[in-house]
Amino acid sequence: MTPYTKTLIGHITKVEAGSLAARLLEAGEGRLPRISIKGEQDMSGQPGSYVSIVQGDIKLLAVVTSITEVPASSGSGTGTGRAVNMIPLGEITTGGVFQNGIKHYPVTGAEVHDITRDEMESIFVKFRAQGYAIGVSSADETIDVCLDPAALFGRHMAILGQSGAGKSWTVANLLQRAVKRMPKAHIIVLDLHGEYSWEEDSGVRKCAFDERTTRYIDARDLEIPYWLMTFSELVDLLVDRADDSASSQIAFLRDCVQDLRNKSNKDLGIGHISIDSPVYFSLQELYGFFETANKTTSNFGKEKGPLAGLFDQFLMRLQSRMNDMRYDFLLNPRRRVSSDTLSDLLRDFVGLGEPKAQITIIDMSSVPFDVRPVVTAQIGRLAFEFNYWNPRYKEFPLLLVCEEAHSYIPREGNVQYRGTLRTMQRIAKEGRKYGVGMAVVTQRPHDLSETVLAQCSTFVCLRLTNPDDQEYVRDLVPEAERDLIDILSSLGQGEAMIMGLAVPLPTRVQLFKPDPPPNSSSVDFFRQWCTGPADLDVDDIVDRWRRQDRLRR
Numbered sequence: 161m162t163p164y165t166k167t168l169i170g171h172i173t174k175v176e177a178g179s180l181a182a183r184l185l186e187a188g189e190g191r192l193p194r195i196s197i198k199g200e201q202d203m204s205g206q207p208g209s210y211v212s213i214v215q216g217d218i219k220l221l222a223v224v225t226s227i228t229e230v231p232a233s234s235g236s237g238t239g240t241g242r243a244v245n246m247i248p249l250g251e252i253t254t255g256g257v258f259q260n261g262i263k264h265y266p267v268t269g270a271e272v273h274d275i276t277r278d279e280m281e282s283i284f285v286k287f288r289a290q291g292y293a294i295g296v297s298s299a300d301e302t303i304d305v306c307l308d309p310a311a312l313f314g315r316h317m318a319i320l321g322q323s324g325a326g327k328s329w330t331v332a333n334l335l336q337r338a339v340k341r342m343p344k345a346h347i348i349v350l351d352l353h354g355e356y357s358w359e360e361d362s363g364v365r366k367c368a369f370d371e372r373t374t375r376y377i378d379a380r381d382l383e384i385p386y387w388l389m390t391f392s393e394l395v396d397l398l399v400d401r402a403d404d405s406a407s408s409q410i411a412f413l414r415d416c417v418q419d420l421r422n423k424s425n426k427d428l429g430i431g432h433i434s435i436d437s438p439v440y441f442s443l444q445e446l447y448g449f450f451e452t453a454n455k456t457t458s459n460f461g462k463e464k465g466p467l468a469g470l471f472d473q474f475l476m477r478l479q480s481r482m483n484d485m486r487y488d489f490l491l492n493p494r495r496r497v498s499s500d501t502l503s504d505l506l507r508d509f510v511g512l513g514e515p516k517a518q519i520t521i522i523d524m525s526s527v528p529f530d531v532r533p534v535v536t537a538q539i540g541r542l543a544f545e546f547n548y549w550n551p552r553y554k555e556f557p558l559l560l561v562c563e564e565a566h567s568y569i570p571r572e573g574n575v576q577y578r579g580t581l582r583t584m585q586r587i588a589k590e591g592r593k594y595g596v597g598m599a600v601v602t603q604r605p606h607d608l609s610e611t612v613l614a615q616c617s618t619f620v621c622l623r624l625t626n627p628d629d630q631e632y633v634r635d636l637v638p639e640a641e642r643d644l645i646d647i648l649s650s651l652g653q654g655e656a657m658i659m660g661l662a663v664p665l666p667t668r669v670q671l672f673k674p675d676p677p678p679n680s681s682s683v684d685f686f687r688q689w690c691t692g693p694a695d696l697d698v699d700d701i702v703d704r705w706r707r708q709d710r711l712r713r
């Protein structure tokens with residue numbers, strides 16, 4: 161008798177390079193494929209649970225991906241039996257240490273065993289020294305799962321899951337533990353819905369992170385002026401690429417921006433100024449140039465100039481935005497009206513302003529929808545440029561957390577935001593080299609830029625039931641782990657399948673609850689429809705709307 165008999169649950173029936181199949185023991189053969197640990201039934205044989213496969217000296221670790229019913233073997237009375245499909249993950253050496261990759265495959269007939277707690281421990285011991293635990297293994301809740309913070313934050317991560325699956329809670333959990341474990345962490349959170357810092361009805365500001373380590377900034381107070389934008393981002397902002405005269409608008413804009421940047425910065429003494437240089441120019445003057453060109457006539461007003469009338473749409477759009485106070489933080493800044501205000505802005509951004517902070521929450525909820533992509537790209541680019549030009553970038557790595565990333569880093573093919581997309585893709589591709597990590601959070605992976613997702617090395621996949629999104633994620637993860645995507649639709653709230661560099665092996669994890677939790681934006685219809693208010697102050701609603709101030713400050 162081998163010492164394993166108590167854990168034996170089946171035998172291998174099929175061996176392929178990336179997958180294994182086994183038949184589970186049947187009731188008639190003595191036991192059901194379930195064992196109990198400390199009085200609790202564990203998940204043995206369930207999708208997402210681990211098993212070991214033993215044959216002679218070979219000992220593999222595999223994860224179960226599916227379980228199917230098959231006709232019973234002869235002699236058993238039940239009529240059906242069960243078969244499981246598995247993905248081999250790595251080998252457990254004779255010393256009990258887990259290693260990725262498989263050198264020796266078993267043959268059919270090999271024994272399939274439930275995994276013991278010691279074996280589980282040997283797998284998760286890998287990143288334990290860094291002390292960054294973020295949840296417990298779903299297969300054995302007594303085992304903490306530790307991630308490798310270097311890989312997680314330095315090599316980009318994606319947090320994917322449908323609405324309500326627990327993405328925002330996951331972000332809060334990961335960041336809370338990050339700043340606790342790493343007191344010199346530098347994190348910028350793009351908060352689209354005011355979930356990480358919010359004002360309660362009583363007027364008190366609450367925060368999902370320790371207030372001593374966090375700085376809250378309303379994007380509108382920050383002022384992210386137009387003159388910081390690169391030329392192609394300015395095109396995204398000012399030109400509608402669907403206009404008939406879009407190419408003339410772009411060509412003329414190029415000349416104007418170059419001239420204006422040169423002109424207003426002659427005395428900066430920085431030599432060559434490119435069309436992308438982050439130096440001040442006047443939007444009013446730019447408007448003037450376009451207006452003049454649009455009107456210009458020759459031959460004493462009898463003939464139209466070559467550009468006359470081409471810029472009607474451009475002028476109308478720019479004028480209406482310049483008059484709309486919602487865009488003031490971008491187009492009509494009050495404080496940032498000269499090139500030398502840039503250092504202040506950067507300080508605020510990376511948490512070196514007053515007070516210093518590890519986490520900077522940038523609240524985007526008051527930024528109008530149509531300029532969000534341009535503004536977020538600006539924030540991303542400032543973080544990137546900061547470290548790109550920072551001689552000590554190696555000592556000052558930054559993480560940029562992009563909530564609801566699909567809404568401003570769209571898939572290729574969206575023509576309007578070309579410049580913006582290019583900016584975000586550059587961070588995804590090159591950020592790693594300059595110590596800028598990205599965490600993209602989305603409920604629609606399918607709508608998010610492929611280039612950005614493909615650069616992610618760790619995937620925290622929460623519940624995801626949409627088949628299109630599942631297929632899409634399947635193509636992103638390493639080939640050997642693709643079948644695990646089927647598990648995504650069976651995950652519970654706050655439960656994730658974590659794959660990639662930051663975990664020793666693909667792991668089904670029940671994530672810790674963040675403390676405090678972020679502000680859930682969901683509205684409780686049932687409760688409010690049972691006991692909600694009888695009347696509302698509609699004048700106040702109208703007033704807020706007119707003043708474009710939801711929060712009333």
Ligand SMILES: Nc1ncnc2c1ncn2[C@@H]1O[C@H](COP(=O)(O)OP(=O)(O)O)[C@@H](O)[C@H]1O
Pocket residue numbers: 321322323324325326327328329330653654655670671672673674680681
């Ligand atoms: N780790 C967790 N443990 C327990 N419950 C969770 C966890 N994460 C999320 N939840 C539950 O799921 C709800 C939705 O989470 P949330 O992060 O707002 O989802 P999402 O951002 O994906 O829309 C939360 O209000 C909470 O009740």
Ligand SMILES: [Mg+2]
Pocket residue numbers: 327328
């Ligand atoms: Mg959310």
